[in-house]
Amino acid sequence: MWSLAPHLSSILKKFAAFFVLNVGTFLMIQLVVTYSAFDDQAGFLKEKQAYIHLPVWKAAFYIHVFTSLLALTAGFTQFSTRILASHRWLHRVLGRVYAVVVLLINVPAGLVMGIYANGGPSSKLAFLLLDALWFWF
Numbered sequence: 001m002w003s004l005a006p007h008l009s010s011i012l013k014k015f016a017a018f019f020v021l022n023v024g025t026f027l028m029i030q031l032v033v034t035y036s037a038f039d040d041q042a043g044f045l046k047e048k049q050a051y052i053h054l055p056v057w058k059a060a061f062y063i064h065v066f067t068s069l070l071a072l073t074a075g076f077t078q079f080s081t082r083i084l085a086s087h088r089w090l091h092r093v094l095g096r097v098y099a100v101v102v103l104l105i106n107v108p109a110g111l112v113m114g115i116y117a118n119g120g121p122s123s124k125l126a127f128l129l130l131d132a133l134w135f136w137f
Contacts, residue, residue, distance in 0.1 A: 021076060035065050056075055060112035069107050074098035091097045107135045 034043050040052050051057040074097040077083055077090075084091045114127035 025069075025072070028072060032069060035062065038062070041095050046115075054116075056112055057116050060109040064106060064109040064113060067109075071098060071101045071106060074101065085105055099102065103135060107131055110134065 031043070035045075038060060039045070040049075045061075046060075048057075074094045077094045078098065080091075083094075110131040111128065114124060114131050117124045117127040
């Protein structure tokens with residue numbers, strides 16, 4: 001006998017994943033918009049006043065913030081079996097976009113930001129390790 005429960009469970013899981021992805025994307029867009037005014041007192045920058053005057057840190061921060069949406073969007077598409085099956089070329093292009101954004105843009109920006117992390121040597125080491133692991137994996 002055919003049961004509705006496994007199908008309903010699958011649909012609910014897909015809906016939940018889609019919902020979480022959309023909420024996360026919405027929140028990330030709000031965050032990016034906060035920093036689009038380039039105000040040194042906006043959001044997280046209030047806590048980084050000791051480094052805001054350093055051009056390399058400021059550039060790394062804005063690069064990290066503004067490319068985050070591209071990395072997240074391209075990265076999430078890599079988990080879609082539908083895109084892989086139906087649009088293999090798109091899957092490959094977005095995979096390359098993700099690799100370039102992460103390896104050539106965000107890892108170097110993260111390295112600079114990790115060097116200036118709040119919280120002392122252990123925090124700096126944790127952020128630098130996170131950056132190195134992001135590059136490795």
